[in-house]
Amino acid sequence: MLKKNKIHLMFGDEEPLMKTVHQLRQAGIRIKDAFTPFPVHGLDAAIGIPRTRIAIASFLFGISGTSLATLMMWYMMIYDWPIDIGGKPNWAYYYNLPAFIPITFESTVFCAAHLMVLTYLLSSWLLPGVSPKNPDTRTTDDKFMLYLELTDEQTKQAEEIARKNGVEEINHKGELYIEPKY
Amino acid sequence: MHAESEIRTPLILGNKTYKQITDDIIAPIEGKTSKWWYFLFTVAVLTALWGIASFTYTIGEGIGTWGSNNSVDWAWDITNFVWWIGIGHAGTLISAVLLLFRQKWRMAISRAAEAMTIFAVINAGLYVSLHTGRPWVDYWLFPLPNQFGSLWPNFNSPLLWDVFAVTTYMTVSIVFWYIGLIPDFATIRDRMVHKGWKKFYSILSFGWGGRVKHWQRFEEVSLVLAGLSTPLVFSVHSIVSFDFATSILPGWHTTIFPPYFVSGAVFSGFAMVLTLMLVIRKAYKLEQYLTIKHIEYMNILIIVTGSIVGVAYLTELFMAWYSGVEFEQYAFLNRATGPMAWSYWAMMTCNVISPQLFWIKKIRTSFLATFILSIVVNIGMWFERFVIIVPTLCRTFLPSSWATYTPSFVDVGMFIGTLGFFGVLFLLFSRYFPVIAIAETKTILKTSGENFKKLAAEHKHQNVEQH
Numbered sequence: 001m002l003k004k005n006k007i008h009l010m011f012g013d014e015e016p017l018m019k020t021v022h023q024l025r026q027a028g029i030r031i032k033d034a035f036t037p038f039p040v041h042g043l044d045a046a047i048g049i050p051r052t053r054i055a056i057a058s059f060l061f062g063i064s065g066t067s068l069a070t071l072m073m074w075y076m077m078i079y080d081w082p083i084d085i086g087g088k089p090n091w092a093y094y095y096n097l098p099a100f101i102p103i104t105f106e107s108t109v110f111c112a113a114h115l116m117v118l119t120y121l122l123s124s125w126l127l128p129g130v131s132p133k134n135p136d137t138r139t140t141d142d143k144f145m146l147y148l149e150l151t152d153e154q155t156k157q158a159e160e161i162a163r164k165n166g167v168e169e170i171n172h173k174g175e176l177y178i179e180p181k182y
Numbered sequence: 183m184h185a186e187s188e189i190r191t192p193l194i195l196g197n198k199t200y201k202q203i204t205d206d207i208i209a210p211i212e213g214k215t216s217k218w219w220y221f222l223f224t225v226a227v228l229t230a231l232w233g234i235a236s237f238t239y240t241i242g243e244g245i246g247t248w249g250s251n252n253s254v255d256w257a258w259d260i261t262n263f264v265w266w267i268g269i270g271h272a273g274t275l276i277s278a279v280l281l282l283f284r285q286k287w288r289m290a291i292s293r294a295a296e297a298m299t300i301f302a303v304i305n306a307g308l309y310v311s312l313h314t315g316r317p318w319v320d321y322w323l324f325p326l327p328n329q330f331g332s333l334w335p336n337f338n339s340p341l342l343w344d345v346f347a348v349t350t351y352m353t354v355s356i357v358f359w360y361i362g363l364i365p366d367f368a369t370i371r372d373r374m375v376h377k378g379w380k381k382f383y384s385i386l387s388f389g390w391g392g393r394v395k396h397w398q399r400f401e402e403v404s405l406v407l408a409g410l411s412t413p414l415v416f417s418v419h420s421i422v423s424f425d426f427a428t429s430i431l432p433g434w435h436t437t438i439f440p441p442y443f444v445s446g447a448v449f450s451g452f453a454m455v456l457t458l459m460l461v462i463r464k465a466y467k468l469e470q471y472l473t474i475k476h477i478e479y480m481n482i483l484i485i486v487t488g489s490i491v492g493v494a495y496l497t498e499l500f501m502a503w504y505s506g507v508e509f510e511q512y513a514f515l516n517r518a519t520g521p522m523a524w525s526y527w528a529m530m531t532c533n534v535i536s537p538q539l540f541w542i543k544k545i546r547t548s549f550l551a552t553f554i555l556s557i558v559v560n561i562g563m564w565f566e567r568f569v570i571i572v573p574t575l576c577r578t579f580l581p582s583s584w585a586t587y588t589p590s591f592v593d594v595g596m597f598i599g600t601l602g603f604f605g606v607l608f609l610l611f612s613r614y615f616p617v618i619a620i621a622e623t624k625t626i627l628k629t630s631g632e633n634f635k636k637l638a639a640e641h642k643h644q645n646v647e648q649h
Binding site for chain 2: 033034035036037038039040041043044047049051052054055058062072073076077080081083085090096099100102103105106107109110112113114116117120121123124125126127128129130131132133134135137138139140141142
């Protein structure tokens with residue numbers, strides 16, 4: 001059984017936080033999570049979090065919206081009930097294409113924006129009634145927190161690095177036992 | 183961290199820390215409600231009730247209660263629809279376009295401007311849904327399978343494009359606004375002592391915790407939404423202008439309409455943002471976050487968009503003359519010298535001449551002058567829509583169908599009512615929601631805060647002396 005200590009490192013500013021993150025990573029210590037009051041520039045890369053792919057998802061949602069609108073307008077205006085307006089009947093989609101551009105565009109934006117936001121909320125599990133994800137309430141105000149799960153040996157090393165960079169608090173939050181995998 | 187020259191004017195004044203920013207912006211939410219708020223809220227509710235009465239009367243009796251007639255079949259309804267939706271455009275412009283251009287001064291105004299957008303678009307929506315005459319069958323506007331055979335809405339019609347554009351615009355604006363609000367609600371939630379309010383903000387905050395992965399997604403989502411909203415905002419008012427431009431009426435059938443409407447919308451929207459922010463700034467003591475520099479930046483945008491609008495007016499006149507089409511020429515002659523010439527000259531004075539005063543630095547950097555001029559621009563832009571619609575419809579091709587127009591008390595009641603309704607929503611927003619984006623403002627403190635700028639300047643000075 002592997003024993004790990006749960007540690008909260010609390011900082012009062014983003015600069016010591018960033019320094020600590022860089023040095024911990026150099027020492028080969030993995031950072032479980034970080035909680036900050038605002039998006040700290042470059043923190044995600046420093047911790048080693050891969051870039052989010054949500055923009056790609058949004059693009060895919062967008063082209064789905066384009067296709068959906070095209071299909072809908074083709075079915076309604078060309079296939080199901082072609083209307084003859086002023087001697088200009090809807091015989092083929094491409095004849096009327098200019099008139100269909102605005103709604104195709106709106107549908108693209110509608111699907112790209114809303115489905116991306118839905119993906120964001122669900123993948124981050126941000127929904128009404130969900131209990132707060134930050135373990136310390138001060139991290140939404142002016143404190144920056146690193147959450148680590150470390151072995152006893154790593155704990156010493158990490159505390160040393162954090163102190164050197166001016167950590168404000170080091171809080172031990174109990175232990176965690178991991179079953180070894182065979 | 184971006185470096186910023188220390189000679190740039192700071193955007194956050196005073197000796198601020200992160201904690202101070204939280205305290206200052208949340209203070210109006212945590213503090214006691216002021217008497218002024220209750221007073222304004224009562225006035226707003228009463229006027230909104232007047233509006234509700236007028237709306238109800240319209241639904242019960244039909245749009246015959248309006249001043250519109252057979253010739254002037256669009257009047258105050260569409261004037262006010264375009265006016266409200268135009269006002270909305272500034273919010274999206276500030277939060278989306280200025281985000282893409284990385285303008286830091288947007289932080290102080292973006293939240294309130296977006297709220298203004300949403301409330302304005304709601305009012306615009308009220309007008310369009312009522313002007314159909316039978317609002318209870320407004321769902322016919324959407325492509326729903328039906329028992330008429332199935333008969334679909336006409337996708338060649340600019341009026342239907344408008345339905346899609348306004349719906350998309352409203353929902354995307356709400357989502358964009360709310361995504362930004364979530365972290366700030368979490369900040370309020372974590373400070374609230376009162377149990378009920380804590381629960382309230384806890385539900386609104388969606389369980390936000392500021393995890394690094396979530397911030398990463400948050401920034402990407404904001405950027406993509408800004409990228410999507412920028413063409414969206416241009417498309418919406420272009421499509422609104424198509425309602426006119428694709429018709430065959432002289433004075434409406436012009437290709438200049440889309441850019442002219444979009445710049446007019448931004449122009450009027452910025453004026454409304456200024457009117458509201460100057461009040462909020464004083465009422466909630468946010469002078470250090472909403473500085474004279476912010477006001478000046480907005481006034482410069484007013485000069486730019488106001489001048490575009492002015493050039494558009496003159497281009498219209500020139501093209502009417504140059505086209506050689508008598509009907510087109512008469513449409514403009516009628517606007518400028520006809521029975522409703524007063525509205526044309528009110529528009530010209532308010533929209534073309536008054537914003538040019540902002541070239542003078544003293545006026546541009548005066549709160550009082552800005553406040554007065556912002557209201558003048560709001561009035562001017564209302565007249566612009568009125569001039570486009572009413573005098574044009576009063577005198578179309580056939581002199582036998584010429585008519586005149588006077589608004590009925592229901593028209594007036596609805597307009598005043600929407601102003602009241604807007605007031606109710608905006609007052610509630612400013613009382614219970616953070617009016618300045620807290621988390622975003624913290625990101626610019628180190629580069630644009632006055633104390634940090636001084637520190638940087640001193641540091642640089644020392645370095646120079648050493649070398």
